[in-house]
Structure formats: structure tokens, C-alpha cells
Amino acid sequence: MAIGAKLKQILEDRGLKAADIAAQTGLPVQTIYSLISRDSNKASIDNLIKICGALGITVEEFNQYDLKTKNNTMLKIAVTEHENKVITAYRDNPDMQVAVDKLLDVESAPRRKIDISVYKQNIAAGTGEEGFTPKKFKEVDDFARQIAELEADESD
Structure with a gap:
């Protein structure tokens, strides 16, 4: 699906106009209209990034937008x-x-209750505990929790 068709549909879904996006991005309104009317697969990456930024989405989310199913609900929230x-x-x-x-x-x-003690011990052992401040211990704790959560998610 071409860029212009996606942009047109997203604007319609959100009740926006080309002029709204132009004002938010600083792009000329003619540029936005041109993207929509040409409906080509070519657009300046800088312009596309600005447009996506104004819409509150990533370029990847923009590219994945499906007009037939409109299944990307994140596009509806700025x-x-x-x-x-x-x-x-x-x-x-x-x-x-x-x-x-x-x-x-x-x-x-x-x-979920996640036991991070093993992760904390392994991280602390690998970095050496001498001179650890309470802030460093919190960083180790947070990092261990992230690792444990990732491994728990992978096992689900």
C-alpha cells in the first residue's frame, strides 16, 4: 500500500486535515497534499519522520498500517x-x-512474582562489589529484574 493512501486514511481516522499535519511539522501544506494525491511509494525520509512524529507513531508503525483491517489501534492515539x-x-x-x-x-x-536473587548475585559477582554505592546496587537490582522478566516472557 502506498504512502499517500496510508496517510489519507490515518488523517481521516483521526479527524485531521493535511493542514493540521503541515502546521505540526512545518512542512508546506502542498507537500502533504502532494503525498496524498500522488499516492506514490516515494517520500523524503525526513518528511516521513516529521509526519510520523506529528502523528505520534514510528515510521515502522506507519509502514505496517493496514487500510483493509485498520488493526493498528496505536495509530488512533496521539x-x-x-x-x-x-x-x-x-x-x-x-x-x-x-x-x-x-x-x-x-x-x-x-x-508475576519473579525471584531476582540469582541474577543479582551473578551480576554483582561479575562486577565486583567493592565500592558499590546504594545507587549502584539499585542499578544492579533493576538490571537483574529486567533480565528475569525477559527470561520469564520467553518461557511463556
Whole structure:
């Protein structure tokens, strides 16, 4: 499916116009109209990145958008830069997620109990514990948790 058809459909799905995207990207509105009307598979990568940024999606998500099934629900949600930072911070701080969920009155996803002690020992042994600060121990803890979660996901 060509770039113009995808862009046209995404704009329609979101109730946006070419002028809206032009204003958000700084691109001339004629460039956006040209992409849609030509419906070619060629576009400047810089322009495509700007357009995807304004839509709050990646170029990969744009390329995977399927007009027939419209199965990419992420395309329907525009995320601001601030919201993206909040989401990243939420994901980077699993210990805080339950508190944030409670604060926002959002039902928490069920959490698996993961034993990270073996991972912590292996990481600490490989780096040497002398001179470890509480911050370093937290980094080891976080890293061990990430490894354990990845391995648990792979075994599911």
C-alpha cells in the first residue's frame, strides 16, 4: 500500500486535515497534499519522520498500517512528548507502577512474582562489589529484574 493512501486514511481516522499535519511539522501544506494525491511509494525520509512524529507513531508503525483491517489501534492515539516521557518513566520504574496505578485509579495488571536473587548475585559477582554505592546496587537490582522478566516472557 502506498504512502499517500496510508496517510489519507490515518488523517481521516483521526479527524485531521493535511493542514493540521503541515502546521505540526512545518512542512508546506502542498507537500502533504502532494503525498496524498500522488499516492506514490516515494517520500523524503525526513518528511516521513516529521509526519510520523506529528502523528505520534514510528515510521515502522506507519509502514505496517493496514487500510483493509485498520488493526493498528496505536495509530488512533496521539501521544505528546510529555506523555511519552511519562510512559517511559513508568516503564523504567516498575517499583513505582503500582503506586501510580493506584494514584490514577487504574487497575493494575497482575504481576508475576519473579525471584531476582540469582541474577543479582551473578551480576554483582561479575562486577565486583567493592565500592558499590546504594545507587549502584539499585542499578544492579533493576538490571537483574529486567533480565528475569525477559527470561520469564520467553518461557511463556
